[in-house]
Amino acid sequence: MKPNRFQYIAAETIPEALHLLNTHQADVKIISGGQSLMPMLNYRVLSPQYLIDIGRLLELDSIVENAGVIEIGAITRYITIENSSLIQQYLPIMPDVIRHIAHLTIRNRGTIGGSLSHADPASEMPMLMRLLDAHFEIHSENESRIVSSHDFFLGPLHTILKSHELLTKILIKIPLGHLGWAFEEFARRSGDYALAAVGITVEVKSLSGKNLIHQLKIAMMGVGDTPLRLTSIENLMNGEEFSTDLLRQAKENIFNELDPRPDLQSSAEFKKHLASNIFTKVMNTAWERAMMHHSGGVSL
């Protein structure tokens, strides 16, 4: 199919983009990489009258470090983030996660801001932002605000963004400690959207001769309407010694707590099994890496 007619405007400046959004807010869509929007226009799921292209707003195509915070402009493409030496140095989990997104052609065009604004519950970037406790800078013509990733995602393809607002920047604090991290997902074919995925970061804290789980963060996707943080499991494990018994208990709790919707590819029960099994694998890898950092071993 082909889209309904629309008027295409390529904004040259951020104020111009914000003005256009404000003027046409009842009937406008932003286009960034177009990898999700174009199929929706082609299938006429969406038929906006105005399409505002933000691809020329080059100040939004940047990755910088500012006072311990990595700032990523909203139109920065996956491929740029994956290859950024700053990201590889400070947030090595990010390139690893990005390599799981779709195929190279899509990663060449797709942008971080587009993925977050689209808010597909099976998308990797929203989950990673929840794991890293990212914040988002949002502008409209008359105001700006910073919102936490915790508050940003409201449901499938639904965020707190209003139609006249532009997501401009993603802010991620550089983790201070020596993080162990790991990410795994299960997709039926390489490049497909995943059925479930788990990301973990963790540190080791030595106390009275014991190595304790510290600053554990667990995020999941594909098993809820939004990306999830598993705070009850984090609370269960933080401050404890790592053991197979604790891991088994955590896995059991995850299975009991998750309440995913069944879909065309899998039942709710299958997703619960999948996510809790992936968790075990990811937790083992993240802990191994954290221990290696802690003992001054090779960084991964």
Ligand SMILES: Cc1cc2nc3c(=O)[nH]c(=O)nc-3n(C[C@H](O)[C@H](O)[C@H](O)COP(=O)(O)OP(=O)(O)OC[C@H]3O[C@@H](n4cnc5c(N)ncnc54)[C@H](O)[C@@H]3O)c2cc1C
């Ligand atoms: C075959 C295929 C497979 C895919 N597989 C995966 C996958 O495995 N994992 C995954 O995560 N994604 C996948 N995607 C989606 C891909 O990652 C998209 O690039 C991404 O979801 C959207 O980014 P975009 O820059 O293309 O945004 P666009 O398509 O341009 O926009 C998406 C939505 O966000 C809005 N928007 C864009 N930028 C902003 C902004 N700055 N402020 C406010 N609103 C904005 C748009 O109005 C639109 O509603 C796949 C896509 C295809 C076609």
